[in-house]
Amino acid sequence: MFSSIIKKTKMSRKIKLIWDFRGEDAKETAIHHTKHLKEFATAESLPYYTIDIKEVNPMLCAAFINVDETNMKIFRDALKPHRGEVVA
Numbered sequence: 001m002f003s004s005i006i007k008k009t010k011m012s013r014k015i016k017l018i019w020d021f022r023g024e025d026a027k028e029t030a031i032h033h034t035k036h037l038k039e040f041a042t043a044e045s046l047p048y049y050t051i052d053i054k055e056v057n058p059m060l061c062a063a064f065i066n067v068d069e070t071n072m073k074i075f076r077d078a079l080k081p082h083r084g085e086v087v088a
Contacts, residue, residue: 014087026061
């Protein structure tokens with residue numbers, strides 16, 4: 001009789017790292033910042049889930065990247081986000 005072994009792995013949480021931009025050019029600046037986030041992830045061969053922007057209002061826009069908690073410190077230390085949050 002064969003017994004199957006289930007390998008348990010700890011699920012890593014998703015972390016959203018966020019950069020806020022304010023002013024008349026907030027949206028354009030956030031869009032530009034996402035290009036740098038993609039370039040960094042590609043250059044360092046780091047995985048990510050999503051890179052996008054969120055427009056709060058015409059004068060406030062945020063650029064963000066969703067990453068695994070295991071890679072969060074690499075992104076955080078190199079890119080200095082303004083804030084972060086756990087993604088549900």
